[in-house]
Amino acid sequence: MASYRELLRTPGVGRIIAAQLTARFPNGMTSLAILLHIEHVTGSYGAAGLVLAATSIGQAIAGPVTSRWMGIWGMRRVLSLTLAVCALSIAVLALVEMAVPAYMVLGLVAGLSTPPVQSAVRTIYPKLVTSRQLTPLFSLDASLQEIIWILAPVVITLVATQAGTVPALLLIVVILIGGGAWFILSPEVGRVRIPRSRRSFGKVLTKPAVLLGTVIGLLLIGACAAVEAGVVASFGHGGLEAGFVLALFSVGSLAGGLAFGHIPMGPWAMARRIGIVTLGIALTAGSLYLTVEPNPWLLGGTLIVAGIGIAPALAVLFAMTSASVKFSDTAEAYGWIGTGQLIGAATGSAVAGFLIDGVGSVGAYWAAAAFAAVGLIVAVVFVRGFPDLRGRDASPIPDTEPVPVIT
Known part of the structure; x- marks a missing residue:
């Protein structure tokens, strides 16, 4: 912990971590709040699913696009514009009753305008700390983001059930504006300027580390999404056990x-860490055969094991991306990785849902184990595509320009 204490004493680090976590807190609330609100208004989970799908598609498209815009127009301009549009879209969705296609359009706009805070902050990090501190900073960031996934769903569910879905969505708007403004106005955001990339859009995916990070992020988050679906199916939407087990899953990740x-x-490093995730999820699936009814303590214990590898694997993903691209390409690279994770979440949930209908909740856990196992295979087969960061600076490659020389 001494290294983390030293890290947090570095000027600006604690402030920017707190600001970005607050700004990203709605990410753990929006999908669930939209689902609950549209189902409440229309009486149809199918309609809610369509609106949620439109929102997710918008987020997937926006990731690399808005991240790249930050190198053209500056971080503060892009973050401010997307924040205003996103907040307005969610507010209208909450306050105005309309047909399902109109809700889908608003959901799409809200997704497209999701502020690229994650890409921005991970682009800022290398400018805040020394090269020796960068890898621990990525690990700390990957760990602390678990706070979002532990607390946000609980908060939004309580507000939606006790006060209503409209107040729940308006709460998201308030946090979005407050947290976003805190992050945008942070001095570190104003000091760091991303150079305009000279590469064509999408060319950064030709970097092996970025492509591997996108694929493995998809598979890892797909496994997590399938686990979440399996836990909910095991104990029901209203079961306190489901929240308890998922909290243990996130606590394992935070601790790891x-x-x-x-x-x-x-x-x-990636193969070892995903190997832990695969083992833990396989143990979770196997444990269901030991009891007649799902045991929350047994599932929670095995998912702690699985969780121990998640944040460390994400930390490798962030560090290898940073070390493999030019500074001008880092924001777009993280945008693509975010898009891969969104696709993984949607795919993992969908596959798990079909298997739950077919064979029960155990199918979701085996699907999660399969996602993680494929990620492990990719990490082993393409191990040469992972940079060796032992004793090496994980900072982005500096952008250079030709210098005229008089001869």
Whole structure:
């Protein structure tokens, strides 16, 4: 923990971490709030699913696009514009009753305008700390984001059930504006300027580390989404056990990230960490055959094991991306990785849903284990595509320009 204390004493680091976590807190609330609100208004989970799908598609498209815009127009301009449009879209969705296609359009706009805070902050990090501190900072970031996934769903569910879905969506708007403004006005956001990229849009995916990060992020988050679906199916939407088990899953990730964040990252680091995730999820699936009814303590214990590898794996993903691209391409690279994770979440949930209907909740856990196992295979087969960051600076490659020389 000494390395984390030293990190948080670095000027600006604690402030920017707190600001970006607050600004991203609605990410853990919006999907659930939209689902509950549209179902409440229309009486149809099918309609709610369509609106949610439109929102997710918008977020997937926006990731690399708005992230790249930050290098053209500046971080503060892009973040401010997307924040205003997103907040307005969610407010209208909450306050105005309309037909399902209109809700879908608003959901799409809200998704397209999701502020690219994650890409921005991970582009800022290398400018805040020394090269020795960057890898632990990525680990700390990956760990602390679990707070969002532990608390946000609980908060929004309580507000939606006790006060109503309209107040729940308006709460998201308030946090979105407050947290977003805090992040945008942070001095670090104003000091860091992303150079305009000289590469064509999407060319950054030709970098092996970025492509591997996008694919593995898709598979890892797909596994997590399938686990979440399996837990809900095991205990029901209203069961306190489901929240307890998912909280343990996130606590395992938080603990793993903090415990292993200081370990140097070699080419095999990703395979080892995803191997832990795969083992834990396989144990979770196997444990269902040991009891007649799902046991929350048994499932929670095995999911703690699985969770231990998640934040450390994400930390490798962030660090290898940073170390493999020019500074002008980092925001777009993180945008693509975010899009991969969104696709993984949607795919994992969909596959798990079909298997739950067919064979029960155990099918979701085996689907999650399969996602993680494929990620492990990719990490092993393409191990040469992972940079060796042991004793190496994980900062982005500097942007250089030709210098005229008089001869």
